[in-house]
Amino acid sequence: MSMPLTRSLTIAIGASALTLLTACGGVTEMTRQQVARSETAVNQAQASLGTSEAGAIELQQAKNYFSQAQKAVEAKDDVQAQRYANQAELNAQLSVAKSHKASARKAADELLASIQTLRQETNRAPAQ
Amino acid sequence: MKRTHNIILAAALAAAIAGCSSTPEQPIAELETARAIVPQVESSPRAGVAAQNVSDARKALDSANAMMEKGGKVDDIRYEASIAATNAQIANEKILEAQAKEEIAKGESERQQVLAEAREREAVAARDRASSLEQELKDLKAKKTDRGLVLTLGDVLFDTGKATLKPGAFATLDRLANALREDPSRRVVIEGHTDNTGSDEFNQQLSENRAMSVQSALMQRGVSGDQISAMGKGEGYPVASNDNAAGRQQNRRVELIFTEDNSGQRVATD
Numbered sequence: 341m342s343m344p345l346t347r348s349l350t351i352a353i354g355a356s357a358l359t360l361l362t363a364c365g366g367v368t369e370m371t372r373q374q375v376a377r378s379e380t381a382v383n384q385a386q387a388s389l390g391t392s393e394a395g396a397i398e399l400q401q402a403k404n405y406f407s408q409a410q411k412a413v414e415a416k417d418d419v420q421a422q423r424y425a426n427q428a429e430l431n432a433q434l435s436v437a438k439s440h441k442a443s444a445r446k447a448a449d450e451l452l453a454s455i456q457t458l459r460q461e462t463n464r465a466p467a468q
Numbered sequence: 469m470k471r472t473h474n475i476i477l478a479a480a481l482a483a484a485i486a487g488c489s490s491t492p493e494q495p496i497a498e499l500e501t502a503r504a505i506v507p508q509v510e511s512s513p514r515a516g517v518a519a520q521n522v523s524d525a526r527k528a529l530d531s532a533n534a535m536m537e538k539g540g541k542v543d544d545i546r547y548e549a550s551i552a553a554t555n556a557q558i559a560n561e562k563i564l565e566a567q568a569k570e571e572i573a574k575g576e577s578e579r580q581q582v583l584a585e586a587r588e589r590e591a592v593a594a595r596d597r598a599s600s601l602e603q604e605l606k607d608l609k610a611k612k613t614d615r616g617l618v619l620t621l622g623d624v625l626f627d628t629g630k631a632t633l634k635p636g637a638f639a640t641l642d643r644l645a646n647a648l649r650e651d652p653s654r655r656v657v658i659e660g661h662t663d664n665t666g667s668d669e670f671n672q673q674l675s676e677n678r679a680m681s682v683q684s685a686l687m688q689r690g691v692s693g694d695q696i697s698a699m700g701k702g703e704g705y706p707v708a709s710n711d712n713a714a715g716r717q718q719n720r721r722v723e724l725i726f727t728e729d730n731s732g733q734r735v736a737t738d
Contacts, residue, residue, distance in 0.1 A: 423547050426551065427550065427554070430554040431554060434554055434557055437561035437565070438561050440561070441562070441568065444564075444565045444569050445565075447568070448568040451572055451575040451579070452571065454579070455578055455582060458579065458583070458586070459582055
């Protein structure tokens with residue numbers, strides 16, 4: 341093979357490799373960290389929710405986003421990985437917020453009901 | 469044939485353009501949602517409990533709106549809008565949680581208040597009950613002594629030499645029983661006494677039997693046995709001289725001694 345051909349081939353390979361790198365050149369460290377954070381958030385939400393119904397849908401959504409984020413990392417799609425990870429994290433937060441809200445509301449309702457009962461009882465109790 | 473090709477090509481091109489860029493004619497659902505709920509949480513008086521989420525929501529919504537203006541990519545707009553909407557939802561949940569907790573705090577103090585009212589009412593009722601017993605005893609001419617209020621049931625209320633109560637005692641016993649039932653904290657000590665006629669043993673037995681029969685009469689009228697104790701004191705505690713009939717009659721008696729609550733002021737037996 342003549343020299344120029346080898347050279348142009350090298351250039352061609354180099355160029356295409358460069359294109360490949362910029363196009364889907366893997367995922368940045370920042371994105372990886374974001375994906376890891378979202379995984380932590382999902383796991384924490386799972387632990388916090390337990391079997392609570394409130395927030396369960398959002399937690400499932402967070403899990404779905406997280407697995408999409410993982411796929412995007414595998415596909416070396418930095419932007420999508422970051423977006424899915426962000427959405428996973430936010431949905432995990434939302435599920436926890438919903439479950440906290442639900443238990444606070446339940447406690448408030450129970451307390452109000454107990455006050456109601458107490459009032460009725462003390463009003464009913466005759467002064468003998 | 470060639471025309472068909474062209475049409476397909478044109479359609480594909482249009483699809484590509486619509487798919488990857490330019491402002492769509494259709495409204496973006498995520499953006500509509502974000503536009504509706506972000507201002508809601510911003511205007512909540514409790515927005516402070518979710519300040520970070522509210523401000524993140526606003527930033528993302530502004531960015532989505534700006535892209536919409538400039539004809540940005542639908543996917544980008546959709547993403548920013550969903551970040552805005554989710555943050556607003558989180559803020560909303562936190563606001564509702566704060567609201568519930570405020571209700572709990574308010575409810576706690578309300579509960580305390582209701583309980584305090586109930587206690588106060590109970591205390592007033594107890595005072596009323598106590599005063600009704602005081603009143604009864606006053607009406608029945610109970611005497612205030614250092615042993616407590618002493619009510620004397622005279623000899624005439626018993627059959628001679630026997631422990632059976634005569635019907636004449638019933639009205640008094642009814643009133644005492646009512647008053648004692650209303651105030652379960654009051655205690656009464658029933659003491660039987662005799663004159664010095666007859667043997668000591670007989671007098672002791674008679675005084676015991678008379679005290680017991682007053683006790684059982686009160687219990688038959690619903691007074692708790694815990695409130696009553698009864699004993700015979702025989703002839704040893706005369707209140708008048710045994711030398712004449714009038715004095716002896718005064719000595720033949722049953723005394724009911726009312727003590728304050730169960731504060732250990734139970735009357736000494738001697």
